[in-house]
Amino acid sequence: MPIAPIITFKAGQCDVDTSSTPAKVKPQQQPGYIYLYSEDDLVHFCWRKRNDPLNEPELDLVMVPTDGSFVPYGSESTAQPTAKTNGRIFVLKFASSSQRYLFWMQSKPQSRNGDPSWFSPRDRKIGDIVHRLLQGEEVNVTRELAAVRNTNNRRDDDDDATMEDVEGRRGPTNHRGSGSGGAGPDATGGDVREEGEGSREGGADGARAASAAAPDAAAAVRNFLESLRSRPGLSGGQQQQQADLPYPYLNHLLPTSITVPMIDAAPVELIDSLLSFLPLAVLVLASGSTSFDGTREPTAAEAEAAKASLSIVDKRSLLKKVLRSPQFHQALGSLTMALRDGGLPGVAEALGVRVEDGGYLKDGGMPMGGGQAVKAFVEGVKKTVQDQKR
Numbered sequence: 001m002p003i004a005p006i007i008t009f010k011a012g013q014c015d016v017d018t019s020s021t022p023a024k025v026k027p028q029q030q031p032g033y034i035y036l037y038s039e040d041d042l043v044h045f046c047w048r049k050r051n052d053p054l055n056e057p058e059l060d061l062v063m064v065p066t067d068g069s070f071v072p073y074g075s076e077s078t079a080q081p082t083a084k085t086n087g088r089i090f091v092l093k094f095a096s097s098s099q100r101y102l103f104w105m106q107s108k109p110q111s112r113n114g115d116p117s118w119f120s121p122r123d124r125k126i127g128d129i130v131h132r133l134l135q136g137e138e139v140n141v142t143r144e145l146a147a148v149r150n151t152n153n154r155r156d157d158d159d160d161a162t163m164e165d166v167e168g169r170r171g172p173t174n175h176r177g178s179g180s181g182g183a184g185p186d187a188t189g190g191d192v193r194e195e196g197e198g199s200r201e202g203g204a205d206g207a208r209a210a211s212a213a214a215p216d217a218a219a220a221v222r223n224f225l226e227s228l229r230s231r232p233g234l235s236g237g238q239q240q241q242q243a244d245l246p247y248p249y250l251n252h253l254l255p256t257s258i259t260v261p262m263i264d265a266a267p268v269e270l271i272d273s274l275l276s277f278l279p280l281a282v283l284v285l286a287s288g289s290t291s292f293d294g295t296r297e298p299t300a301a302e303a304e305a306a307k308a309s310l311s312i313v314d315k316r317s318l319l320k321k322v323l324r325s326p327q328f329h330q331a332l333g334s335l336t337m338a339l340r341d342g343g344l345p346g347v348a349e350a351l352g353v354r355v356e357d358g359g360y361l362k363d364g365g366m367p368m369g370g371g372q373a374v375k376a377f378v379e380g381v382k383k384t385v386q387d388q389k390r
Contacts, residue, residue: 006133061092345367
């Protein structure tokens with residue numbers, strides 16, 4: 001399926017040093033693009049180097065509606081957006097996770113007095129559009145961008161800017177990013193309004209890569225969550241009638257510091273069992289099969305042959321890639337939100353997890369919610385495993 005970006009604009013990734021006070025944000029000089037596209041009614045938030053193809057982003061996050069927000073960095077305490085830095089920085093953060101991504105605008109700043117941290121009306125509009133798309137809103141990107149005039153009415157104000165290290169008042173809890181390269185053949189390189197319009201009209205320049213194991217695994221989790229929507233008890237707007245119980249999210253309970261060593265120490269039988277939960281295409285692609293191009297669903301026989309061809313080292317490596325992927329941790333956060341919003345009965349039934357009172361409140365017949373539901377799910381998983389071992 002060709003990718004048709006909803007919006008595209010110049011932006012670079014940032015590294016964050018939280019060892020100093022205030023936290024220090026170091027922009028990566030790699031020229032890049034942020035772009036968003038929709039697939040299966042979910043928005044993908046992507047970043048790629050400018051010389052990379054549109055269908056090979058370095059960062060591809062599947063965004064659950066209302067979970068993500070895209071706001072100016074350090075602007076929470078002010079009426080008008082300001083990065084509190086010497087550069088225009090946006091932060092992508094999540095309601096379901098403490099993970100953060102920082103990006104700096106690579107188009108030239110539009111401040112008349114040369115202030116590099118000033119967010120122009122166009123900058124604010126871009127951020128607002130991205131934020132609303134992440135909330136699940138319908139946005140006419142071309143019309144909204146066209147309504148924002150450049151401050152100096154210049155055609156070169158989207159040229160690339162340079163930025164040195166910048167200071168921030170607060171740093172993200174978790175951040176990753178890297179990159180290198182120049183302009184690519186599908187880069188517009190002009191006014192961001194032209195980039196947005198071109199993306200909507202002609203940005204579909206290739207099918208989405210099927211060779212990335214982590215996104216495919218994340219898609220499987222996403223499809224599972226989608227299948228739960230029609231089950232009884234899964235209500236995104238379910239209101240709980242009792243005080244919430246503080247309890248960690250699943251992605252906080254399963255950090256890579258725990259899951260990756262588990263894979264290293266797991267016996268071969270457990271490794272093979274875990275591989276059986278991955279999409280068949282992931283196994284076949286990981287085996288390097290030349291007869292599979294990713295355009296169709298592989299057969300069970302092809303998947304078994306692919307699994308048999310993988311060494312135990314290759315199997316462990318594949319599982320660790322999935323566990324380290326941001327999409328996996330975001331999927332855990334999404335599952336947590338489903339549990340907190342009343343989906344415990346349906347999720348437990350689908351997974352065969354025996355939870356207390358079937359996931360319902362004792363006195364009201366309503367599904368558990370909030371931290372109580374997450375705790376009941378975790379306790380149910382532990383009890384189910386213990387019962388199976390007996």
